[in-house]
Amino acid sequence: MVQFGLDVLGEQMQFSISAEQEQMKLADIVPWARTVCDSVTARAVHIRRRNGGHIACKKGCSSCCCYLVPLSVPEAFRLRREVGAMPASEGQRAEQSCLLAARRILESPIPDLFTGESLQEFLPSNEEIDTVSEWYRSLELYCPFLDGGICSIYGQRPLCCREYFIDGSAAACKGESEDAAKVEVPVRMSEVLARLVAELQGRNVEAIMMPLALIWADENQVRDHKTWSTLKIAERFVELLEEMVEDSFVAVVS
Ligand code: SF4
Numbered sequence: 160m161v162q163f164g165l166d167v168l169g170e171q172m173q174f175s176i177s178a179e180q181e182q183m184k185l186a187d188i189v190p191w192a193r194t195v196c197d198s199v200t201a202r203a204v205h206i207r208r209r210n211g212g213h214i215a216c217k218k219g220c221s222s223c224c225c226y227l228v229p230l231s232v233p234e235a236f237r238l239r240r241e242v243g244a245m246p247a248s249e250g251q252r253a254e255q256s257c258l259l260a261a262r263r264i265l266e267s268p269i270p271d272l273f274t275g276e277s278l279q280e281f282l283p284s285n286e287e288i289d290t291v292s293e294w295y296r297s298l299e300l301y302c303p304f305l306d307g308g309i310c311s312i313y314g315q316r317p318l319c320c321r322e323y324f325i326d327g328s329a330a331a332c333k334g335e336s337e338d339a340a341k342v343e344v345p346v347r348m349s350e351v352l353a354r355l356v357a358e359l360q361g362r363n364v365e366a367i368m369m370p371l372a373l374i375w376a377d378e379n380q381v382r383d384h385k386t387w388s389t390l391k392i393a394e395r396f397v398e399l400l401e402e403m404v405e406d407s408f409v410a411v412v413s
């Protein structure tokens with residue numbers, strides 16, 4: 160078990176992460192990231208509310224579920240594992256929805272910046288992220304896991320979804336108003352995971368579009384099966400948090 164403290168927006172938060180095995184796969188890191196993400200985001204939202212902000216996000220509000228959702232590599236492998244563990248009919252529905260969405264993406268005219276690049280793995284600059292996001296929104300493609308306006312994988316939803324909150328009007332998410340601002344979080348856990356994997360595997364930082372994640376994970380099973388020392392991954396996970404968190408941060412590893 161690794162315990163550490165985070166000074167997040169003026170509050171000392173304690174975390175403990177653990178694993179039963181001495182070796183772990185990339186997908187096993189995701190629960191740690193979810194734990195930190197949920198606590199840190201809740202703190203950021205709390206501060207925003209305390210300062211008079213109006214957080215519009217609530218169950219059934221889903222205009223943002225047609226935005227681009229990039230997954231880190233561990234999240235893609237985790238999603239594959241979690242869809243595989245669903246009851247048969249639910250899993251088949253999820254697979255089918257992802258396949259249909261993936262087909263829509265792969266059949267659409269893609270931005271020039273993808274020329275010569277893999278569509279499933281992309282490493283854009285901030286400007287390119289805007290370009291890709293606009294292109295993705297133009298597809299008007301809702302997330303394959305949105306079911307009747309509700310997230311069907313809420314407990315397992317991606318880190319990008321977990322940390323996305325709006326202060327202002329939900330109409331802004333439909334492009335009907337400009338009265339909204341994204342609630343900034345002190346650290347983006349998807350970026351922590353992306354950097355961790357880049358280091359472990361000696362690769363560029365990667366991100367995978369959510370509807371393509373199952374296909375991508377199937378094509379990269381060899382990477383999914385590789386294991387690392389749990390203690391080493393845990394220590395580097397905390398170190399990266401220390402480097403990437405904004406605001407003051409104190410980590411005590413024991
Ligand atoms: S980000 Fe916008 S669309 Fe999504 S839940 Fe919040 S207010 Fe609703």
Ligand code: SF4
Binds near residue numbers: 224225228305310
């Ligand atoms: S995973 Fe859930 S919250 Fe995220 S985009 Fe899909 S339906 Fe929306």
